Amino acid sequence: MEAAVAYDNSYDRSQPVTDQVLAQLFTEARTRNAWSDRPVSEDIIRQLYELTKFGPTQANTTPARFVFVTSDAGKERLIPLMAEGNQAKTRQAPVAVIVAYDVNFHDTMHKLFPHAPGAKDWFPEREGRREAALKNSSLQAGYLISAARALGLDVGPMTGIDFAGLKQEFFPEGDVEVNMVINLGYGTDENLFGRSPRLSFEEAARIV
């Protein structure tokens, strides 16, 4: 990925991107429930990770772990562990990524936060680590969804899944919990829901 970014230092990053990019990332992006047969290459999957990994997390813990399910064999392990309403669309999607979180992320702190040698000890108890990993892996899921759209992909995030079953099937070792599954590909308008309402600025925010 690094090699692909011909970065121009004279570019002013303190200006908004174009309206077309805002539309692609936010205002016109939609959760998709049906997928074209256009494939998603391994190169795109790796680019997606290389963008997602840079998003900021608490003390650079980056606890998210990802399983990109692309093969028929992988789908046959995944799909029975999803709610019935999520099965057909996941079978159709070229990629379904299981977003999980490593509760023992503190074991990687010597590598991820090397300037603070005691960082591992900031997370002594499992429940505190689990909650930090849930929170920060969700933040990373937000980066992954934004990055996928930046790469031209559509997304379909789902939490109608058998969390315990997916943990056992895909993360039988260690202490890794499942957060969500996100379908990735190039969406079609089939089964596209009307956009649900959002809270107004005044309902969800204030300026003080």
Place this chain on the structure above:
Amino acid sequence: MEAAVAYDNSYDRSQPVTDQVLAQLFTEARTRNAWSDRPVSEDIIRQLYELTKFGPTQANTTPARFVFVTSDAGKERLIPLMAEGNQAKTRQAPVAVIVAYDVNFHDTMHKLFPHAPGAKDWFPEREGRREAALKNSSLQAGYLISAARALGLDVGPMTGIDFAGLKQEFFPEGDVEVNMVINLGYGTDENLFGRSPRLSFEEAARIV
């Protein structure tokens, strides 16, 4: 915001954005610890919310609540409730947004998920709601950070804060918990840390 987006339906959103945009959003974006005196207008704050709100959440719950602290009076309420290492930079930042989550988000489901009249009952217990709200508001924080960068802003997210104190000060009513505080503005290179390492694709991900 809608009016500002002169959306061109002929634009192909299934292609990657430019490398310059990927740099602005991901590869060259950095957590900032010092801020120029360039202000952030209320218009930008509102645009930021109008982009963030569209990010997908579980059953469109969108539980995040935001307090954009911009005034000296607001800063004087916020800053004593932050870790000492976060105080000076938060005083300097033009905006510090408190990202919180409404544990009683289910009371808005009739508005947010109108096609499923029973949706409120999917979240009967407080602890289940709290965890769903933590998870989905973190996802929304990921969208907010991506949207801020898309608008040309820099971010500085922080969890070194007095969560209970901030709840009491800024959300004394209802059942709203604090997730993080994010400084927003136009960063300088002062006190910029060297970029910490990230896990390789093979360490954090696999393709099956």
